[in-house]
Amino acid sequence: MSNQKPKLALYWASSCGGCEIAVLGLHEKILNVAEAFDIVFWPCVMDFKYADVEAMEDGEIDVCLFNGAIRNDENAHMAHLLRQKSKVLVAFGACSYGGSMPGLANFSDREAMFQWIYADSPSTINPDGIVPQKRTDVPEGELRLPGFWNTVKTLAQVVPVDYFLPGCPPEASSIEIAVNAIVSGELPPPGSVIGPDVTVCDECPRKKSEKKIKRFYRPQEIIPDPDICLLEQGLFCAGIATRSGCGAKCPQVGFGCRGCYGPNEGVLDHGAKILTGIASVIDAMTAEEAEAIFDTLPDPAGYFYRFHLPDSLLRRKARGNGKRQPVSETGQRGPA
C-alpha cells in the first residue's frame, strides 16, 4: 500500500440491515473510519452501482465487510465479485458468518416457502398461482429476477473468507477491535473469528452454581432473580455455548443469550453444543420425565440453530428420501 488510504467496501446480501446500522452505531468513531479508509462501495449509505465494482481491478479493495447470508443468485454474484476485487474479505455479522435468521429457512425448502408466501398465507390472494420466475416476458421486453435458492448458505460456503466478525449485529466494541486490527495490520491468522475464545458466561456477572432444572420458562412467565444464572432459573440461555465479546448484554438485563456470537473455536455445530449444554441441566430420572421437561421449551430447533443452521452439521432439512442428488448449476443439490 502506498500513501493512499486503504480502500473499504461494505455490502449487504440477505440481511436485515442491522449490520449497517451497527457500523453507523460507531457514532463519532465512524469519522475515524472515514478518515482511515477510502470508502469505495457502500450501497446502503452512498450511491454506488455494481458497475463501479465491476470496473475495479482485481484486489483493488483492501477490505470488504460483507454482511448477510447467501440465498439467491444476486447475493452469490456479489459475493464472487467482491471476493475477486478484495484483498481481505470479512464475513461481517451473524448472517454472513453462520446464516443466522435467513438460514432458518433451511428448516423448510423453496417449494414450501413459495407455497406459503405466494398461495397459502392468509393475507395472500393469488388465484392464478403466480410465483416469481427468473425470467418473465412482458411487452416491454424481458424481466429478470435473481434465482431464489433452495438452500441458504454462509459467505464462506460460497467464496473463501479471510475473517469472521460475529454478532447480530456485531457490537460497536467488536467492530472497533476489528477496524483497529485492520488499520494497524495486526490481524490474526486468516480464517480466524475475531473475538475472545471464551463463552458469554465468562463475561456474565450472574452467580453460577450446579444446574438442574425441572422446566423451562418463557421470558414473560417469570421475573428472574437479578443475581443468579438465568439457565438455573429455567430461562433458555445460549451463553454457555456462545463466544463472548458482546459484554453479556442480554443476560445482564434478564434476557437469556440467544447465541448471536456463534460457537467457540473448534466447535463444528453451534446448535448441537447449545443442545448438549441445555440437555445437561435437565433434572430427570426417566426418559419420559426428560421429554416432559423438554416439552416446556417451544421451538427447540429455532432456539438451538437460530444463528448457525447453514454451517452446522445438519445444514438443512433432509430432502426427499435422503439419497444424494446431483449438483445443479447454482451450486445447489437437488432440483433447481
Next chain:
Amino acid sequence: MSEPRVGVYVCHCGHNIAGTVDVEHVAEWAMGLPNVVVSRDNKFMCASTGQEQVEQDIKEFDLTHVVVASCSPHMHEKTFRNACARAGLNPYMFEMANIREHASWVHPNDRDGATNKAKALVSAAVHRVVHHQPLEPMVVSIRPETLVVGGGIAGIQAALEIADAGYHVYLVEREPSIGGHMAMFDKTFPTLDCSACILTPKMFDAGGHPNITLLSYSEVERVDGYVGNFTVQVRKKARKVDQDLCTGCGSCWDKCPIRIVDTVFEAGLGYRKAIYRPFPQAVPKYPVIDVENCTYFKTGKCRMCEKVCPTNAIRFDMEDEIVELEVGNIILATGFKLFDARRIPQYGYGRLENVFTSLEFERLTNAAGPTEGKIVLRDGETTPKTVAIIHCVGSRDRNFNTHCSAICCMSSLKFAHLVMEKTGAQVYNFYIDMRPIHKGYEEFYHRIMEEGAQFVRGKVSEITGVARSPEEDGKVIVVCEDTLIGHQRRVPVDMVILAAGLEPRADAQAVGYLFGVGCGDTGFFTERHPKLDPVATVTEGVFIAGACQGAKDIPDSVAQGAAAAARVLGTISRREVSLEPIRASIDEERCSGCRICNNMCPYHAIDFIEEKGVSRVNPALCKGCGTCVAACPSQVISGAHFTFDQLMAEIDGILVDVLSDRPIVEAV
C-alpha cells in the same frame, strides 16, 4: 514429528472372521490407506506368533502406530497394547478395529457386505490412530480399610474374609441388625439345615471381630474420592439407646406398652414393640426406638422404657450422627427386594385370606416365628389339608420381571417338604419349568417327588374364592392349564403359597449412582463383565456381591461375597494400582465457568474452583467416560484418547468409499 508409519494386521480368528470376511483382500486393500507402510493378515493375531509379528515389524519398519483388525477391544486390546509396549512403542499408539463382532458375526450370510464393512472399520482405525498421543498410566496408593455396604449373608461373608486376613472393615447395615433375608428363613435348601443355626455364628463373628467396625442402623450418604482413597459419609441413625450402657436385657421391650405389626421381619404376621430388637439373635443386641410409633415421641409422655432400664441407657435426645470413613475399596452387598404379590391381583394376595407369600410362609414355619413353627391358616388355628405352591410369581413374566429369580424352584420344594412333614397335607406345585440346577438340587427335587408332592406344569391364570361346585366351597381354587395333559384344571386347596420373585431394591438406582455403579435392564447392579469379571464394576475399587447383582441363592451369594473380598485383598496387597490414562481434562484458560459439566459426572470427578471461576477434573476419579466432554458447550473439555481430532478422523475414515478407496465426503 516425522511422517506417521502405520502397521495394519488383519486377523482371521480361525473361521470366526475369515469364514465371512475376505481378510486377505482387506489386508491388501489397507496398504492403499494413508500412512500405511505394512499390512498383513494372520490366522490368530492373539497367538504369540501374531504378537511377535507386530513387535518385529515395529522394529523393522520403524512403525509409529499399529492397527489390529480382529475382535472386540474388550477381548484383546490389552494384549496388543502390551505387544506394542514390548517393542518400545507407547501402548496407546495402538487402535483396534472390531471386524468380528461388528462384521463377520453380524453379517454371516453376506461376504461382500461384511468384507466392505471390515474395510471401512480398518480405514476408520487407520485414520484415527495417527492422531493418537502417547499416554502414561497414573499410579495411586491403596488404603487397606474396606467398606462393606449391606449386612446380609454376602456382606457378612465379604467382611469376615477381609477381616480374617488382617485388614479393617466397616460393615454398614441399614436395619437395626445384620443378617438380612437369611435371618428370616427357617430352613435352607437342599440340606434343610436351620438357617439361623448356620447364620448366627457368622453374625456373631462379624459383630465381635476386632477388625470389623459394625455400623448398624446406618446408611451411606456420600462417597467421594477414588480407588484406594474413598471418603465415605455414613449417617448413624439415632437408636435412642446408648450402646455403651445397654446390655440387651430386654426389660424395655417387655414393658413397652405399644404393640406394632412387624411388617419387616415378621412379614406382617407378628408384632413388635415401639422399642424393639428385630429378632432374638440380632447383632448388635441393642434395641432401637421406633420414633414414629413411640408414645413419648408422639405425646411427650410414657418414658416406660427409661423407667425400667437398669443401666439408664435410654437416650430420647439422641441425634443422628455423621461418621466419615476413609477406605480403599467398597463392596456393595445391598441384596434384593421380594416381589410384591399384590401386583398380580388375579392371584388374590391381600384379598383372599389364605393366600400367603413365601416370606410369610417362612415366618409361619419358623420355630421362632409368630406361630412357633405351626403351619396354620390365617385364622391362626386350622391346619391346612391341601396346599398349593405357585412358582414364578412375578418372575419370568414380561408383565413384571423377565428374569428367573433362581431361588423359587428350590424354596418351593423346601416349602413342599415342610408342609408335608409338619401337616401331612397334600401339596401341589404349579410350575412353568423346574430349574434345580446346582449341586444336590436335582436330588432334592426327586426326594420331594418321592415324598408325594404333586407337580402341575402350567402357569396359574387365577386364584379365586368363587366356588363352582360343592367340593370347592370354602376353598381357594387354583385355576391353571395343565400343559402336560392339555386340560384346564381347577384345584381347590386350603392354602396357597406364592413363591414371589427377587427384584432389585427400590432404591438400587440411587444407591448405584452414589457409588458409580450402573443398573442393567433388570435393575440389578451391572458387573464389569458378566462372565469374566462378575464382582467388579466399572468403577475401580467398587465391587458387588450377592443378590444386588442378580437373583441368587445363599451359596452363590456367599461365593460372591468371598470373591469380592479376594479382589479387594488383591488390591490391598498390591498397595497401589495403576489407572487408565484415558480421562478428561479441562483447558482452564478457555473454561468460562458455566458449570454445565459439574453435575454431569457419574463419578463425581469434577470440582468447581471458586476463586478461578473454572471447573477442574480430578484425574484419579475420572473414568474417561466422556460425558463431560460431550456436555461442555464451549468444547474446552478434552478426553484423552477420544479427542475431537481422533473422533472426527475416525468418522472421516469410516466414510471412505470402500470400493474405490477414495473418500466419498470431504474432510470436515
